[in-house]
Amino acid sequence: MIAALVAGVYLWMARPRPEPTTEAVPSPSLAVAGVTSPAARVIVHVSGKVRRPGVVTLPTGTRVADAIKAAGGVRPGARTDSLNLARKLVDGEQIPVGIPPPTAAAPAISGGPTPGAPGTPLDLNAATVAQLDDLPGVGPVLAQRIVDYRSQHGSFRSVDQLQEVSGIGSRRFSELKPMVRV
Numbered sequence: 001m002i003a004a005l006v007a008g009v010y011l012w013m014a015r016p017r018p019e020p021t022t023e024a025v026p027s028p029s030l031a032v033a034g035v036t037s038p039a040a041r042v043i044v045h046v047s048g049k050v051r052r053p054g055v056v057t058l059p060t061g062t063r064v065a066d067a068i069k070a071a072g073g074v075r076p077g078a079r080t081d082s083l084n085l086a087r088k089l090v091d092g093e094q095i096p097v098g099i100p101p102p103t104a105a106a107p108a109i110s111g112g113p114t115p116g117a118p119g120t121p122l123d124l125n126a127a128t129v130a131q132l133d134d135l136p137g138v139g140p141v142l143a144q145r146i147v148d149y150r151s152q153h154g155s156f157r158s159v160d161q162l163q164e165v166s167g168i169g170s171r172r173f174s175e176l177k178p179m180v181r182v
Contacts, residue, residue, distance in 0.1 A: 042091040046071035049078030049098030062089050068097055084152050093154040121181035124156040137175055142167050156182045 040060050044067050047053050051072025058070060065085040074080060078098030089095075122131055124146070132143035142165075149165045150156060159180055163173050 042089045044089050044092070045094040046097065047094060047099070048096045049075045051075060058089065063087060064089060064095055067095055071097075074098065082151055087153070090154070090157070092157065095154065121179055124159065124162065124180050124182050125150065127180075135176060135179055137172050158182060 041057055042060055042062060043055060043057050045055050046067050050068060051074075053071060056067055056070040058067060063085065064083055064087050067089055068074060068080070068085070074097060080097060083095070083097065122135065127146075129140065129143045129147050132138055132146050133140050135143075138146075145165050145167055146162070153164075156162065159177055159182055162168055162176065162180065163170070168176070
């Protein structure tokens, strides 16, 4: 009987126990208080129909839905159909919520070059399907893919990102590169 009691006490004392740690453990919450290195965070601009539009800092690996939540959530009546809420954020991007994608380029300032004018590179982030269709080697289907890519992934951050659009291989990219800009 005493042997069983001693064995029970021994097993109780030898059981694994949680130990407090002094290391910062990444939190799945949106708080960034534990994030100390710039590489462990992304800074994005959430604009449009959210409760608190502006710049938010979030942990790396955070999704578009988390950025919207950090900006106070979507305002009543706003739609997020055009956004991929599960996409991971990229540092420096803008997330327009409930705003239709641009359909026409902003008017040129008088005296300045007209977008798409000969010799003027076309802005990938402001170009319409019709303007992209005017580029050599780009038809209406490919022009729509470029606009769809921009809508799903946010603004182009570099001209090289154009290679990620389905249907643009290295040859077509090398032809388009001098004709476009971001």
